[in-house]
Amino acid sequence: MTFPTGAETVTVSVGPILSADGRDDVRGTVTVTPSAATTHTPSGSHFPAHPRSYPVRVGVAEVELLASDAVDCTVTRYYTFSFALTDRDGTAVTLASRTVFLTAVTPVVDLDLLADTEIVNGTPVSIAAVTSVAGRTGTITGAALMFDVDSLLLGFRSPVTPPPEDRIGWDSFDRANTTTTLGTSSCGQVWHDSSSFRVYGGMAQRVAGIGTRGTAAHYNPARRNIRVGVHLNTPASGDFDAGIIIRSKDNVSNDLIFVTACDSTSTVKVVARTPSADTTVETATVAFDLGKRYFFEVQDLDNVITVYVDGTLVLTHTLSAGNQTYYANWYDVGITAHNSRDNFTRFEGLHWRNLRSRTLTMPVTLAHRSTLAGMPENSIRALASVPGDVFGVECDARQTSDGTWVVMHDTTVDRTTDGSGTVSAMTAAQVADLTLDGGGGPVPTLTEWLDAAYRFGFSELWVDYGGGTISSLTALLSAHAAASRIVVFVSSVAEATSVRSAWAGARIAIGSVTAANVATVVSGAQGVGGVETLLISPSDANFLTNVSAVSSILSGGFAAGASVTNLSGTLVSAIGAGVTVMLNDYAHMINR
Incomplete structure (x- = not known):
């Protein structure tokens, strides 16, 4: 596995971690502890020897290792992997720690973890681990093991370290x-x-x-x-x-x-x-x-x-x-x-x-533009940084001139990439040549984004329709393995009607609801069928202006949603009004 010059980290999938009957509902954390601090060259990033814990979701832990240990670094580090796992019945799964040896100043990393089988209450529990992948590509399999090299996230360093629960x-x-x-x-x-x-x-x-x-x-x-x-x-x-x-x-x-x-x-x-x-x-x-x-x-x-x-x-x-x-x-x-x-x-x-109980509760928290504030929006690389207690993620989908769906919020690529141009006038190849600002990597296709979000185990994947042929979009979404988790997010009853006509089983959310149009939107959504959530027009100011619409949304039989910041007045008003779906740049912070 060769790291490009300047890459700081690599995110790898350790798993699947399976129970004795082959289910992927083993839960817990994988903690990775490096043996020494180091500094990455040429970026100057300092990496202390702090332990980091990663949640196991759907039988897989997305674990971050430092590429700087293998590129332009003079310090050899050992990584100790320790496990805190339970099966679906809450029974502890005991597993001895493992050690990964990374040699300094080499572009190839050899992850040498041995697969193991533990006996818990007389029942074998299969624990996956990564074996040698040096110089290998594609999917490598072993006893209860899958390591997808193609899904490596290179060149982006996540700032998120899952904390103790409190x-x-x-x-x-x-x-x-x-x-x-x-x-x-x-x-x-x-x-x-x-x-x-x-x-x-x-x-x-x-x-x-x-x-x-x-x-x-x-x-x-x-x-x-x-x-x-x-x-x-x-x-x-x-x-x-x-x-x-x-x-x-x-x-x-x-x-x-x-x-x-x-x-x-x-x-x-x-x-x-x-x-x-x-x-x-x-x-x-x-x-x-x-x-x-x-x-x-x-x-x-x-x-x-x-x-x-x-x-x-x-x-x-x-x-x-x-x-x-x-x-x-x-x-x-x-x-x-x-x-x-x-x-x-x-x-x-x-x-x-x-201290004491939490004062904020939001059942459905969605990472707005599939990221956390301050990180590259709508990037696959940011997905790995969204903690496991965030319910779902949202992205924005637009269609290129040659029919490919890509993930981009704006009508143009100017604000978030190193290029310029209107998405609908660009080819997929032209968009693929762009790099997202802030170390976000290439602009993902919608299929790439769905693959990654599905693999990370989020409960819901919201796709915000930004422009293109709706029947083409629904054909892509309905055929994906994550189809049952996908919510198509549109801006009007007319768009919702088009989605329903093209995909009978679609789950739908409608945004841009105001106090002035709520009665019309509620009536129209009831006629469409399959609409689950109606969201107030985005921004704190819009929400506070139109908060009265929430009661009409709820009485119409829909969940009420909002897309706001973490201003305390807005959040408290949203929760007090009955909002249960929150698109937020700080989705990981709301319920802590």
Whole structure:
């Protein structure tokens, strides 16, 4: 298996993992732990020696290995594969760990895992593993083994590491160094305010020359009871004043509640920021040392803030009624450092998790444009980064001038690729020559996208009709192995009627519903038959304007859907109105 120069990772399929009766419903995770850190050349990406866990879905685990270990790298690493598996009855499947040896500075990787058979309660359970694939192509088979070399995803490094179950979000900063922004975190969510910070050497630190206080924050919608933790690596000299943002007033202002640790004053402080001032509302005396690593945690539970340093409770503060009201609408989580008082504290391993029950529930979460925010949209390579708890994925389909269906949102290729032109005026060969921006690889055909999404095991595959002959589209979809999982997403009752005429068994969703047209759309959809979901016209503004249409959708016998961002006000309104289908750029974050 030869990696192209500059490729950072490769995603391989380990499986199928089968039960004794040949079923692929063995569940659990495969954890991969490298033996040492390394740096990729020439990109400069730093790869720490952190374990990564991957879910087993439909008997297959999509496992990411670092191509940098085999190309332009001087460090030889070992990968230890460990398994946590159960059968469909919940019985644990015991399997010894395996080790993969990757020799440095070679373009060929030899994955040498031995297939095995375990005995569980007297019944053999077949466990697949990857055998030697060096120099091989096509499908390689062995005892309970399938490794599809053709499905390798080259040249794209996924930022997503599946977290422990109770985490909402996390960032291990295990990505290429940045200059002035943190970019996309390890959980796939974009840092919406991070110009004060950069990633360097697997940690985050503030940028020189920022204003009085630098902040970086994640949207954390409508979750009032959370606990945030981060490792603070204090500087070797000077002073430090750094900590955690726990909540904020809204998504546009810089009005925050944050907690900092300060060396020169030997304090931990809870600070409330407004446009006029930073007001310290609680202080505790804590002695800190320079050149030391502390685990700093802040908990916000029922408006009581508690602070822990290395597991020891050091401060408790109950928010005033005024602050409870002022900071009640939006919840941000992040990091903060003071420019004049902090000599570059380094942040490591930030994460936040729910306390008590989840406050947001959405039965059907769909990764909008089959990706996570900040990653290349409508790319097969991004599909591998969508975690297993996301219900389904959506893509946009358009037809080329010679009849091939390709995955592209816009009418032109200009915005998302290195080329230009109108999809409907281009041939399939011309589109195939393009490369998606952001390391997304080639523009996939719809068949390629369906093959990958089906193999990854998503429950529903939504295909948004963008333009072309509907009968040609339905012929392709109805003949695919994933046909029963496919939902054809259209913009009008007329398009839904055409889909139904061409494919009697089609599952259909109709979008662009407004308060003004909902009665007409509901009546028309009832006449079409087979329509499952009606979605409000996309965007937060459109949803909030037309939220009254949801009740009419539900009373008409349809599921109600929305395509919005993670603004807390929008999500809470959607859930309160009865929306159960959500197209979202942060689909993996909603139910955590």
